[in-house]
Amino acid sequence: MKPLTRFWLSATTLVMAGFLAACGGDKKSLHLFTWAEYIDPDLVTAFEEANHCRLVIDTFDSNESMLAKLQAGATGYDVVVPSSYMAAIMWDEGLIQEIDHAKVPNLKNVDPAYLKTLAFDKDMKYSVPYMLSNTGIAYSVSKLGDVDPSWAIFDRTDLKNRMTLLNDVREALGAALKFKGYSLNTTNQAEIDEAVEVLKGWKENLAKFDSESYKPGIGSGEFFAVQGYSGDLLQVMDENEDIGYYIPKEGTSIACDDLVILKNAPEPDLAYAFIDFLTDAENAAQNTEFVYFLAPNAEAYKLLSEEVRSNTAVFPPSDVLEKSEVIKDLGEQNQLYSKAWDRVKSGN
Amino acid sequence: MKPSRVPLYTTLAVLAFLYLPIVVMTVQSFNAARYGGEWKGFTFSWYAKLFEDRSIWSATRNTLVVAISCTAVSTIIGSLAAWVLHRYRTRLQRLHYLVTYAPLVVPDILMGISLLLFYVNLKILLGLGTVILAHVTFCISYVAFVVLGRLQDFDYSLVEAAQDLGAGWGRIVFRVLLPVLGPGILAGAMLAFTLSVDDFVITFFVAGPGSSTLPVHIYSMIKHGSTTVINALSVLFMTVTFAVVVISQFFSRNRPVH
Numbered sequence: 211m212k213p214l215t216r217f218w219l220s221a222t223t224l225v226m227a228g229f230l231a232a233c234g235g236d237k238k239s240l241h242l243f244t245w246a247e248y249i250d251p252d253l254v255t256a257f258e259e260a261n262h263c264r265l266v267i268d269t270f271d272s273n274e275s276m277l278a279k280l281q282a283g284a285t286g287y288d289v290v291v292p293s294s295y296m297a298a299i300m301w302d303e304g305l306i307q308e309i310d311h312a313k314v315p316n317l318k319n320v321d322p323a324y325l326k327t328l329a330f331d332k333d334m335k336y337s338v339p340y341m342l343s344n345t346g347i348a349y350s351v352s353k354l355g356d357v358d359p360s361w362a363i364f365d366r367t368d369l370k371n372r373m374t375l376l377n378d379v380r381e382a383l384g385a386a387l388k389f390k391g392y393s394l395n396t397t398n399q400a401e402i403d404e405a406v407e408v409l410k411g412w413k414e415n416l417a418k419f420d421s422e423s424y425k426p427g428i429g430s431g432e433f434f435a436v437q438g439y440s441g442d443l444l445q446v447m448d449e450n451e452d453i454g455y456y457i458p459k460e461g462t463s464i465a466c467d468d469l470v471i472l473k474n475a476p477e478p479d480l481a482y483a484f485i486d487f488l489t490d491a492e493n494a495a496q497n498t499e500f501v502y503f504l505a506p507n508a509e510a511y512k513l514l515s516e517e518v519r520s521n522t523a524v525f526p527p528s529d530v531l532e533k534s535e536v537i538k539d540l541g542e543q544n545q546l547y548s549k550a551w552d553r554v555k556s557g558n
Numbered sequence: 559m560k561p562s563r564v565p566l567y568t569t570l571a572v573l574a575f576l577y578l579p580i581v582v583m584t585v586q587s588f589n590a591a592r593y594g595g596e597w598k599g600f601t602f603s604w605y606a607k608l609f610e611d612r613s614i615w616s617a618t619r620n621t622l623v624v625a626i627s628c629t630a631v632s633t634i635i636g637s638l639a640a641w642v643l644h645r646y647r648t649r650l651q652r653l654h655y656l657v658t659y660a661p662l663v664v665p666d667i668l669m670g671i672s673l674l675l676f677y678v679n680l681k682i683l684l685g686l687g688t689v690i691l692a693h694v695t696f697c698i699s700y701v702a703f704v705v706l707g708r709l710q711d712f713d714y715s716l717v718e719a720a721q722d723l724g725a726g727w728g729r730i731v732f733r734v735l736l737p738v739l740g741p742g743i744l745a746g747a748m749l750a751f752t753l754s755v756d757d758f759v760i761t762f763f764v765a766g767p768g769s770s771t772l773p774v775h776i777y778s779m780i781k782h783g784s785t786t787v788i789n790a791l792s793v794l795f796m797t798v799t800f801a802v803v804v805i806s807q808f809f810s811r812n813r814p815v816h
Contacts, residue, residue, distance in 0.1 A: 241767035246778035251612060266768040267613055269778030279763055282671055283678030286767035429591075449591055449598065 238263040240480040243276065244291040245269060245467070248341070250500035257487050263480055280305055280472070288475040289484055294330050295539045297337040297468040306336050306470040313482040314338070316489035323528065324506040328464055328536050337468035338485050341503035344464050344526055344534065345381055346457040348428050348443040349435040359456035361389040363435055364412035372434040374427065375412065377419035379551035380537050381463060383409055385437060388460045388533075395538045397546060406550050413554060428453060439465075440523040444502050447523070455523040461533030464526075466506070498524070580796060587789035604790040611787065616768075617775040618791070620686060624761075624771060625754040628693035633747040635694070636701025637739070643702065644709040661696040662703070669696065670763035677764065684766025692764040693754045700753060701746035708742025 240261075242249075246269045254265050268287070270276040273296040280290075281303065292300060300306045311317055317334060324339060331337045349357060357363060364373060364385075375382045384394035386405035396402065413419075417433060424436040429446045436443075440455070447453045469488065471481045487493055491509035498505045498514060504524055511519075518524050526534070540547070587605075591598035608614060639658055643651060661669065673692050677684060716738070720730045736743075758773040765774060776788055 239768070243767075246613070246775055251610075254612075268765070268767055268770045269613075269775055270762070271774075271777035275762060278671070279674065282674045282763070284674060284684055284763070284766070285678075286684060 238477060238480060240265050240289070240477055240484055241287045242267045242289050242291070242484070243270060243287040244289075248291065248467075248501060250497050252500075253488075253493055253497055256493075257484060260487070261480060261483055263477075265484075277303075285472075285474050286476060287472055288477050288481040290470050290472060291340055291467050292470065294337070294339075294466045294468055294536055297470050298330050299539075300470060301331075301336040305473060307473050307475070307478070308336055309334055309338060309471070309485075310482070313479075314486045314489065316486045316491075319489050319491050319494070319507045319509040321506040321508040321511075323508075323531070324466075327532055328466065328534065330536065330538075331468070337470045338489060339506045340467045340469045340488065341498075341501060342464055342466050342506050343440045343503045344457055344523070345376070345385075345437060345462050346440055346443070346455055346523060347435055347437055348447065348453050348455050350428070350431060350433075350452055351454045352452050353434045354454075357454075357456070359459050361385050361458045361460055364415055367415055369434050370415045371417045372432075373416050374418055374420045374424045374433055374436045375416060376424075376437050377421045379547045381437065382419060383547060383550055383554070384463050384537065385409075385458070386412070388458065388462060391460065394463055394535050395540065397540065397543045399546065402546055402550050406553055409554050410557065413557075419555075441503060444521075444523050455521075457522055457526050457530050457534075459530060459533075461530060461535065463537050464531070464534045466536060583789050584793050584796075587786065587793045589786070604786045608787050608790045608794075613775065614772075614787065614791065617770050617772045620689075620769055621755055621772040623686060624689050624693060625751050627690045628697055628754045629747050629751045631690070632694045632697035632701050632750045633743060636698045636746055636750070637705050637743050639698060639702040640705035640709060641735075643706060644712075658699050658702050661699040666757075666759035670760040673760065674763040684764060684769070686766075686769045688764045688766060689761055689769055689771065692760050693757065696757075696760070697750035697753055700749050701743075704746035704749060705739060705742045708739055708745075712738060 240257075240263055242265060244267060249267075254267070257263075258265050270279070273293050276290065276292065277296060277299065280287075280300075290300075290306075297306070309317075311334070317338065320334065320339060324342070325332050325334070328342075329339060347359075347361075347363065349363070354369075363369070364375065375385065380394070383402070383405055386408040387394045387396060387401065389408060390401070390404055392398075392401045392405065420427070420436075424433065424438050425442050425446050427433040428436045428438075428443070429450050431452075443453075443455055447455060469485050471478060471485070475481050488497065488505075489507060491507060491513060494505040494507035494510035495513035498510065499518060502518075502524055504526075511525075514525070588600050588602070589597055590601040590603070639654070643655055643658070670692075673688075673695070674684075677688050682688060716734055717730055720734050725733065756773065757771075758777055761771050762774050762777075765771065772791075779788070
C-alpha cells in the first residue's frame, strides 16, 4: 500500500503545484499576447532588466481566435499584436485604449511615410505599427536571369506550369488589380471584371494556386516563380542562394501588425514603457534584423545593416511602397471578391 | 498448404504507416535545411536552438504540469464514475450517463468558449488552474468510458467471494478491483494524458496570461516560426516516451502476473 500512498501524495502535490504556478512572484509582470517568435529574445531580456519586471509572452494563431477570446472576457493581457484591420475592429469594439502620445516619446521615430500612405490609423490614435511584411515574387535566378520586376511575369508562356499564385482571392486578384493599376480594395465591378480576365489568362500558365507548398516548391527548383509572403520566402532564400525576390513595380499588398494596449490592461504603465522601448531606433533596428520584417521606424532605417537595406523583401523601395496598399476588410462587399474568385476557378 | 503471406505484408504496411512519419521527423530534426525535402547536411543546431528558446520551455513545462495534474484527477473521478455507472441502473444514473457522454460529442470550440464565459462570469482568474480544470472536464468522460468497457467483462461474484472470505471494502478495492481493472484504468489514464497534451482549441480559450501550452505555441508558429525546432522537441519527447515504455515493460516482466 505504501507505493500507492506515495503516488497519491505526489499527484496531489503536482496538482497543487499547477495551481500555484498560476500565480507569479512579487515582481511586476507585463503580459504580451502575440504571434510566436515575433520578437528578438535579447530584447525581451533587455526590457526585463531595464524595467525590473517579467515579460510574459502568450501566443495566438489567428486574429479571429484572439478577438473571440478577448470578446468573451479573457483578461490579464496588457499589450496585443493584431494585424491592422483587426486593430481597427478592436478599437470599434472598445477593447483597446487610446494611445497617450506623451507617454511614448519615441513615437516621433515612426516612419511618417508609412503613416501617411498605408496606415489605417494615421494618427496612431489607438495603435502603433510594429512590423511590416509584403507579398512579392520569388524566382529562380539561374533559370530566369534578369527579370523585369512586374506582375507581367505570369503572362510568360515559356514558364508554363512552373509558376504559382497564392490560393487567396484578395492576394491573387489583388495582384491582377495592381497590374491593371487599380486599387486592390476596389469595389468597382468593372475593375474587378477586368482583373478577372487578366487572372484567367495567368491561370493558363500556372501550375496551381497554392499557399503552402510554394515554399519547398521554389526551394527545390520545381517552380521558377511564385507569389508569396516575404517572411516565408526569406526563410527559403536563406538556404538557397539561387532564389531572387522582387516586389512588382505596379505595387503589391502590404501587411502590418500593430501594438495596442487593452482597455483593462493590468499594467498600463509598463505597457507604455514597452511600446516606447520597441519604437526606440536601436531596438527597432535590432528587432528588424532578428525577425526579418520591417519595423516602420525612420530612425531605425539608418541603423540597419547593408544586408537588410539591400534586401527588397525586408526593405521595399519607397516608390513601390507608395503604390502598395494594405488589404482592407470590405465587410459586405467581400462577396464581390468571392464571386470573382468562383469565376476564375471555374473558368466561366 | 503454404501459409498466406498476406498477414505479414499487412503487418509490415501498418508498421510502416505508423512509424515512417516518426522516422522522417527524426531525420528532419538533424537536417540543416529548414524546409523538408532536400538534405542539406547533418546538424545539431535545431537542438541547440531548442535549448535556448525560453518560450518553448515554459510552454513545455505548462503542458506537462497540466497533463500530469489532469491525468491524476480525471483518472480517479473517471474510474469512480465508471464504477457507479456500471453498478447502479437508476434513472439518476441514466442522467449521469448522459452527462458523462456529452463532452465526447460537444465540439471543442463550444466547450472552450462556454468554459471561458463560465470562468469570466464567476470572476475566476485565468491561469494554469483553469486549463487543468477544463482538461479534467473532458478527460473524465474518456477515462470513464474506457474503464466502463473493462467493467463489462468484470464478474461481480469476485467481490461477493471476497466479502464471503471476510474482506473489508478497503481490501476489496486494493486486492480485487484495482488488479482486475488496473489495465483499463491505466489505458484511461494514458488516453487522458495524450488528450491533454494534444488539446489546442479548448486550451487556447481557457489559458490565462503565462499559461500557454505547447500546442498553443506551435499553432502560433504557423506565421513566423521554424518547425524544425519542433521536430527536435518531438524527437526528445518520443525518446522519453519510448524509454518509459521499455523500462516499465522491463519491470513488469520481473513481477508475477495476477
